[in-house]
Amino acid sequence: MNEYILLVLHKKGRSLSAFSLLDNSMVFDIRTKVFPHEICLSPDRKIAYLTEYGLQGVESEGTGGNTIAVVDIAKRKIIKRISTGDFLRPHGIVTHKNGQMWVTAESNDKILSFDLRTEELRFSVTTVGKTPHIITITPDGTQAISTHVFTGDIVLIDTKTGKITKRIMIGDRPEGLAFSKDGKTLFVANHESNDIAVVDILSANIMKRIKTGKGPVRLVTTPKGDKIVTPVMYSNQAQVIDVESCEVVATIKVGEQPAGATISPDGKYAFFACQAEDKIYIVSLETYKVENILSVKQNPDSMQCLTTSEIR
Numbered sequence: 001m002n003e004y005i006l007l008v009l010h011k012k013g014r015s016l017s018a019f020s021l022l023d024n025s026m027v028f029d030i031r032t033k034v035f036p037h038e039i040c041l042s043p044d045r046k047i048a049y050l051t052e053y054g055l056q057g058v059e060s061e062g063t064g065g066n067t068i069a070v071v072d073i074a075k076r077k078i079i080k081r082i083s084t085g086d087f088l089r090p091h092g093i094v095t096h097k098n099g100q101m102w103v104t105a106e107s108n109d110k111i112l113s114f115d116l117r118t119e120e121l122r123f124s125v126t127t128v129g130k131t132p133h134i135i136t137i138t139p140d141g142t143q144a145i146s147t148h149v150f151t152g153d154i155v156l157i158d159t160k161t162g163k164i165t166k167r168i169m170i171g172d173r174p175e176g177l178a179f180s181k182d183g184k185t186l187f188v189a190n191h192e193s194n195d196i197a198v199v200d201i202l203s204a205n206i207m208k209r210i211k212t213g214k215g216p217v218r219l220v221t222t223p224k225g226d227k228i229v230t231p232v233m234y235s236n237q238a239q240v241i242d243v244e245s246c247e248v249v250a251t252i253k254v255g256e257q258p259a260g261a262t263i264s265p266d267g268k269y270a271f272f273a274c275q276a277e278d279k280i281y282i283v284s285l286e287t288y289k290v291e292n293i294l295s296v297k298q299n300p301d302s303m304q305c306l307t308t309s310e311i312r
Contacts, residue, residue, distance in 0.1 A: 004264055005311050006271060006294070007073075007304045008280065009039045009050060013297035016050060016071060018311065021282070024294050027311065028076040032069055038134075039302045042116070043097040045310055048073055051090040051103065052081075058131060058149060064089035064107055070119075073311050082119050087112055092134040098141035100159060104132035111135065111146050111155075113162060123162040129153045134175055134218075138201070139183035147174035147188065154188060156201075166204050170197050176218035180243055181225025187241070189216040189230055196230065198246050208246050213237045217259050222267040227285065229270045231258030238272045238283055250288040254281040262303040273300040 004021040014034050018027040037053040047070060054065025068082040068090060084090050087105035090112075095101045100122070101114040111125040111132050129148030137144050137159065144157045147170070154174060156166040171190030174197075178187045186199040189212075196210040196219070213235030221228050221243070228241040231254070238258060240250040255274030258281070262271050269291070272281045280300060282292040 003307050004269070005306045005308055006262075006280065007039065007048060007306065008273065008296050008300050009036050009260075009302045010297040010299055011035050011037060011056065011275075011301050012299035015297060016048065016069075017297060018076075019280075019294055019296065020308070021292065021294070024292070029297075030071060030076065030078060032078070033065055033067060035065070036069070037091050037301065038093050039304055040093045040095055041304055042095055045306065046073055047071065048304065049082075049093055049095065049101065051093050053089055053091055055089065058091075058106065058133065066090065068093065068103065073306070076311075082114065084112060085121075087124065092132065092146065094135050094137050094144075096137040096141045096159075098137075098159065100137070100141070102135050102137060102144045102159075104135050104146055106131050106133065111144065111157065113144070113159070125157055125162050125164065127155055128164065128167055129155060134177055136177040136179070139179060139181070143201075145177060145186065147177060149173045149175065149191075152190075154186075154199075156204075168199065168204050168206070170199070170206070171195060171209075176216065176230065178219035178221045178228050181221070185243075187219055187228055189219050191215055191217060191233075196228075196241065210241060210246055210248060212239055212248065213251065218261045220261045220263050220270070222263055222285065223265065224267055229261055229263065229272075229283075229285075231261045231272045233257050233259055236274075238270065238281070240270075240285065240288065252283050252288055252290065254283070254290065255279050255293075260301040260303050262305050264305045265307060269305075271303055271305060273303055275299050275301065
């Protein structure tokens with residue numbers, strides 16, 4: 001595992017840390033504003049974007065933050081911040097090679113689209129659901145999709161016009177999103193329905209529901225597109241789904257309250273951030289066994305995995 005560098009965002013620890021999996025040592029630690037929540041990489045994987053949400057969670061009272069920290073990974077520092085202005089509690093974030101960055105603003109029930117080159121706001125989309133939480137973009141870059149945790153739906157948005165093209169009632173508290181490699185099938189984790197909805201994007205039909213443990217959170221697809229992993233928060237488990245059969249093929253015991261997840265660039269390992277333990281459980285996707293446990297700072301959540309060459 002010596003080629004991996006794991007970026008870990010700590011909500012209560014208010015930092016972005018990088019860990020070498022050669023010896024579990026911390027490579028760098030960058031202070032953020034209070035309660036950062038989600039992290040994504042630029043298309044070239046040289047920049048990390050962090051949403052500085054400003055509060056513990058979606059149910060927390062308060063105003064929240066309005067900034068996105070921009071981290072130069074090689075320089076190991078925040079080089080600027082992008083303001084979301086009056087759009088508060090930025091949470092879900094995703095970039096695409098189409099040159100766009102999309103961000104959810106939970107307090108305003110807005111979804112924001114930025115030009116990655118200029119970092120200017122292209123437009124804001126008023127959602128028809130309540131509290132947009134996680135967002136993704138189709139592989140071809142034509143549609144952005146957001147979950148709404150309090151109204152149980154997802155919306156599909158045309159990335160050129162900002163118009164909502166479809167709304168699908170999906171389940172109780174939808175959160176994580178992942179695509180099949182061809183972009184034709186969308187997987188949605190329903191945190192309180194304890195299932196993953198399998199959606200045909202063209203017809204907007206729910207083709208199947210995959211039963212999970214209690215409280216699936218995020219979804220991450222392997223680089224090959226053959227598997228999806230999910231942390232199952234209240235069962236203290238990680239589960240692996242076969243994309244072709246849409247069946248759970250492995251259930252692995254991990255630590256307490258797993259929430260964040262990511263996969264190594266070669267698809268060999270999955271990482272699960274267990275918030276109640278301040279630990280990352282590292283699982284082989286070949287044997288489905290825990291191979292390492294990494295101790296980190298307080299309240300780890302969103303993560304990204306790089307190689308050592310990518311931080312030089």
